[in-house]
Amino acid sequence: MTMYGVPSHWRRYKERYRLSGTRCETCGNIYFPPRKVCPHCRREGKPVSMNFSGKGKVYTFSVIRVPSEGFEAYAPYVIGLIQLEEGPKVTTQIVDCSPEEVYIDMPVEVCFRKLREQGKEGIICYGFKFKPTTDAILKK
Template identity: 50%
Template sequence: MWRRIPERYRMAGSLCENCRQNFFPRRTFCPICRRKGKIVDKQMSGKGKVFAYSLVTAPPVGYEGEIPYILAIIELDEGPKVTAQIVDCKCDKLEIGTKVKSAFRRITEDGDEGIIYYGFKFKLDK
């Protein structure tokens, strides 16, 4: 998990300077240009729009206290799509295409005495 902290905490992504494609999470190799590709760091803005969403009422272990919650695929302004929760919001405020921005939240934890995992979720971009 901690190796992915730049992605999880601040949405650090990649850009291929050859084909101008953005990637998130980060890549070391461009899957389009292959050997011709030139990958550099690219910071995602954290802004995007709802591509699809679902209301979760039967959660996996560790998320029982959060139901009902919204899980969505967000299309970032830079292009890549990510799966994340949408918080501080109810489904009636959401449509496909609703603008959202990233929020920094707790994702899960290893019990009461273990590590707390933080990362991005999304909320409405008013």
């Protein structure tokens, strides 16, 4: 695998794929992923886009020991349901720690990582994952 060209791609990706969602100005509900229509207010809703802080905590999680295709290199890995500071929950991979280190309410923050590779010469997909904040492991 060649790393050529990755850094610039990475920077562009980060700008394009900030963790953003939708807030409805009518009812105040916050949604992730972003929605065009507020499911609560329907036609009265005023959805506006908002950026999230990227911080949250582990709501629940499970350790994947038998991975799906394309994820073999990462097993075992942790899939967590993260509750964002702003309220919405997001399902994502938790990285930068061993499965044994993950716990409920662990503070986490968003990071941008390789999602998967498709074949040897294939496309590398980047996306957001979550990792423990610097003091998360210490707090345990």
